[in-house]
Amino acid sequence: MQTRLLLDIAADACPDRLAVGSFAGGIDFQALRARASAVAAWLKETQAHHAVFVGLNGAELPVLLFAAGMAGMPFVPVNYRLSDTDLQKLVTRTAPGIAVVDDDMIPRLGVIDDVELVSRSAFADRFMAGEAPALQDVPEHENDLAVLLFTSGTTGDPKAAVLRHANLTSYVMSTVEFLGSGEDEAALVSVPPYHIAGISAILTSAYGGRRIVYLPAFTPEAWVETAARERISHAMVVPTMLDRILDVMEKTGERLPALRALSYGGGRMPEPVIARALALMPHVDYVNAYGLTETSSTIALLGADDHRIAIASDDPAIRRRLGSVGQPLPSIELEIRREDGSLCDPCESGEIHVRGEQVSGEYLHKKAIADDGWFATNDSGWLDEGGYLFVEGRLDDVIVRGGENISPGEIEDVLRGLADVADVAVLGLPDDQWGEKVAAVIVSRSGTPDVDAMAAHVRGLLRSTKTPESWFFRAELPYNETGKLLRRVLKAELAESA
Numbered sequence: 001m002q003t004r005l006l007l008d009i010a011a012d013a014c015p016d017r018l019a020v021g022s023f024a025g026g027i028d029f030q031a032l033r034a035r036a037s038a039v040a041a042w043l044k045e046t047q048a049h050h051a052v053f054v055g056l057n058g059a060e061l062p063v064l065l066f067a068a069g070m071a072g073m074p075f076v077p078v079n080y081r082l083s084d085t086d087l088q089k090l091v092t093r094t095a096p097g098i099a100v101v102d103d104d105m106i107p108r109l110g111v112i113d114d115v116e117l118v119s120r121s122a123f124a125d126r127f128m129a130g131e132a133p134a135l136q137d138v139p140e141h142e143n144d145l146a147v148l149l150f151t152s153g154t155t156g157d158p159k160a161a162v163l164r165h166a167n168l169t170s171y172v173m174s175t176v177e178f179l180g181s182g183e184d185e186a187a188l189v190s191v192p193p194y195h196i197a198g199i200s201a202i203l204t205s206a207y208g209g210r211r212i213v214y215l216p217a218f219t220p221e222a223w224v225e226t227a228a229r230e231r232i233s234h235a236m237v238v239p240t241m242l243d244r245i246l247d248v249m250e251k252t253g254e255r256l257p258a259l260r261a262l263s264y265g266g267g268r269m270p271e272p273v274i275a276r277a278l279a280l281m282p283h284v285d286y287v288n289a290y291g292l293t294e295t296s297s298t299i300a301l302l303g304a305d306d307h308r309i310a311i312a313s314d315d316p317a318i319r320r321r322l323g324s325v326g327q328p329l330p331s332i333e334l335e336i337r338r339e340d341g342s343l344c345d346p347c348e349s350g351e352i353h354v355r356g357e358q359v360s361g362e363y364l365h366k367k368a369i370a371d372d373g374w375f376a377t378n379d380s381g382w383l384d385e386g387g388y389l390f391v392e393g394r395l396d397d398v399i400v401r402g403g404e405n406i407s408p409g410e411i412e413d414v415l416r417g418l419a420d421v422a423d424v425a426v427l428g429l430p431d432d433q434w435g436e437k438v439a440a441v442i443v444s445r446s447g448t449p450d451v452d453a454m455a456a457h458v459r460g461l462l463r464s465t466k467t468p469e470s471w472f473f474r475a476e477l478p479y480n481e482t483g484k485l486l487r488r489v490l491k492a493e494l495a496e497s498a
Helices: 004-013 029-045 060-071 084-092 103-109 120-127 165-175 196-208 220-229 239-252 271-280 304-312 316-323 408-416 451-461 487-497
Strands: 018-020 050-054 075-077 097-101 115-119 145-150 160-164 186-189 211-214 234-237 261-264 285-292 297-302 333-337 350-355 375-383 389-394 399-401 404-406 421-431 435-444 470-473
Touching (some): 004 029, 004 060, 004 196, 018 029, 060 145, 060 196, 097 120, 145 165, 145 196, 165 196, 196 211, 220 239, 239 271, 271 285, 271 316, 271 408, 285 304, 389 408, 404 408, 408 435, 451 470
Parallel strands (some): 050 075, 186 211, 186 234
Antiparallel strands (some): 333 350, 399 404
16 A cells, blocks of 8 residues: 555545644645645656655655655655765765655755755745645556654664555554544644654654644644644644653643643653653543554553543552553564563563564665564563563663673663753773773753762662762753763763773
């Protein structure tokens, strides 16, 4: 099934329902399909093999995504936050291609052979302005590549993750009820266009019949103001965003009564943050979603009832599930495996493996999925006795001290329990005796942290080998725009200074 069909059936069923934009200036599903078909016809006239997007969020994004699907070419949103050199390298790899680029970003790209650069303003004038054009007949195609998403490239050149139409449509149709959204529902999207959550938001909203409202660039003030003005019912954030949003809401007194569901993911959610959200907005259903680019988005969910049960429980085993990512989707098989491939016991850490139709596990020119369909995520985690998944982080981040594997996340969770710890990162630094030693980087609320008390707290709940031997303090920790802690950047800086 092609992704274009998700829009086709929505446009046939509810043509006049708003699909993208504000109450005042939004476009409906009928117009969204018509504009996408016009762009698809234009794309097919070019010699391009890829439809590229370099820019901020906006209505042009879903139009171009669906148009690329109609035209039979992959949609490639590129990270505009990269350096000019790295940005140019990625766009060069899409040749022959056609790239819609924010006007102020075009000078950063220069001239790229076999890639036609089209300014966003010119694209908008031609395809987004005025009355919607007549629906154009764009024949279905055989190309099954739907989206290419470049990885972050922290260990070399970025790889292009392949998402096929079958992967994406399988995810959408197994998790979303067709037209299950009411006409009053709207989703606020603030994740960047080049993130899998941004792609899945477009496809799931179209199939569910929910309006999308874009926030071009995140600030907590703009997020709260937009959510209130547009009566947002659904939103997705990352943990660092939620913490700042709650600060604004406490300051302004805004409680967002229209908000019904808030999903979060992309990083570990500190328990104090989600507990504060539950207290501040008890009318909201909270969902923790865990997924990867290679799995076409979500593969496990901690649902609203799970949140409420965990926060109210006196049972430590139930309460700790607030820090889990819930249970695998019914359409997903999930296993935790040891290094030798055998299955881990409950509560035993290992590598997370997944299998299912939505799982791509593929990069351009490289297959990363086993012949039997299983994909090794490179994430460390464990399942409790009830089948709840706890993600500890990337296997590359595991600290190896004297032959013992130590999870940074376990120590971070303990340190977050201290009132003076606003944020924390735990990592391994080179050590002549043990190979690596445990180091903690703390953001202190008081500005006068008590290292001895912190060390004693960790030692009392864990053990001495997991107690940080080196302590560092910063005003803030480095995160990328999707809320992931830049642990390797921090590790490199500390190792160099040491």
